[in-house]
């Protein structure tokens with residue numbers, strides 16, 4: 457809804473609920489994988505049932521101890537991490553973490569990560585057979601042990617195979633989201649391949665590869681040498697990726713992620729073509745961010761005369777309207 461002569465901005469009531477690949481979310485703001493574990497840590501700060509969704513840390517088949525320390529380093533307007541998908545493995549996740557989220561009434565988006573097609577298939581089957589899963593997010597930014605360690609997300613063919621392996625095990629009513637890496641020349645062929653393989657939506661983007669050197673030790677600052685760059689530093693990169701994918705496939709649900717700190721940042725992603733956003737790095741210093749950003753977004757939408765997040769999805773792609781910003 458746009459403001460007309462009959463309405464004033466005071467009249468605008470914003471309903472934040474969105475539909476994402478068939479799943480109704482109370483707000484378009486969810487956590488980003490790896491930044492709020494399995495949601496329990498957020499409970500002292502917000503009601504996990506009231507935020508858009510909780511996206512869990514990527515779970516692998518077996519327990520993993522992760523990469524060498526140090527695993528995080530601050531960078532200008534961002535952060536580098538090389539956690540190496542440390543985690544308890546799927547058995548423990550399904551026995552404790554998922555039931556907790558479901559018992560709290562949260563929409564649980566389960567992120568899975570594999571090192572081979574067989575692992576993705578097994579994870580898809582196990583998660584797909586578990587009650588209470590709102591959606592499955594496939595983290596394909598993982599080295600493929602069967603293909604010289606090349607990252608699935610960097611090759612449209614392998615990215616498609618990983619998503620297809622998962623899709624086969626997940627019931628039709630549970631959306632499969634493919635999480636894309638920005639570390640490619642052209643994101644669109646990867647997006648096309650994962651959609652062809654059965655993805656119902658896209659999460660755009662994972663971290664981008666970076667490296668920091670400690671000038672005191674004269675060595676890389678991270679134990680794992682390279683790490684994933686996140687935070688406000690990558691927001692323009694993420695917005696560009698969302699823009700390009702939405703432009704190529706305007707009907708595909710996109711979740712924008714990368715450097716969202718405020719409702720205005722979230723609005724920027726919606727205008728670029730995202731239907732929802734995730735908040736990651738910001739949660740480390742403001743665990744209430746999934747709630748706060750949604751309320752700020754509500755105010756940003758109301759101030760511009762829009763009554764729903766859906767009203768602004770992809771709006772920045774429209775040519776400027778003569779005589780009015782909302783045309």
Ligand SMILES: Cc1cc2nc3c(=O)[nH]c(=O)nc-3n(C[C@H](O)[C@H](O)[C@H](O)COP(=O)(O)O)c2cc1C
Nearest residue numbers: 488489490514537595661662686687714715736737
């Ligand atoms: C410490 C840390 C751990 C992360 N772990 C995961 C993960 O397990 N799986 C995944 O798909 N993305 C992971 N990510 C990437 C985030 O989900 C997100 O895509 C990225 O950080 C960009 O968003 P942000 O700038 O809001 O943090 C991680 C990011 C950080 C900072």
